Amino acid sequence: MADLERPERLQIMLSVEELTALEDWRFEQRMPSRAAAVRELLRRGLMAEGMLNGQGAKSQDFGVLSDPAKNGEDEVPQSG
Numbered sequence: 001m002a003d004l005e006r007p008e009r010l011q012i013m014l015s016v017e018e019l020t021a022l023e024d025w026r027f028e029q030r031m032p033s034r035a036a037a038v039r040e041l042l043r044r045g046l047m048a049e050g051m052l053n054g055q056g057a058k059s060q061d062f063g064v065l066s067d068p069a070k071n072g073e074d075e076v077p078q079s080g
Contacts, residue, residue, distance in 0.1 A: 012038075 026037035046052040
């Protein structure tokens with residue numbers, strides 16, 4: 001039998017809301033499967049926490065309010 005690329009199995013339980021959010025994100029990102037979507041979200045979370053090598057990612061690549069590719073076009077204006 002051939003060695004598996006991913007020999008570890010992880011089983012999780014999700015609420016209806018969590019599953020809906022996962023499926024919505026998966027389809028928006030055109031991910032091929034739930035497992036692929038979960039792996040990508042897990043990778044992104046671990047990278048954001050500094051627990052995985054970003055492989056060249058910079059802090060500017062991660063944002064909450066804007067897409068860095070838009071050069072701040074969507075940012076919320078600061079008052080004062």
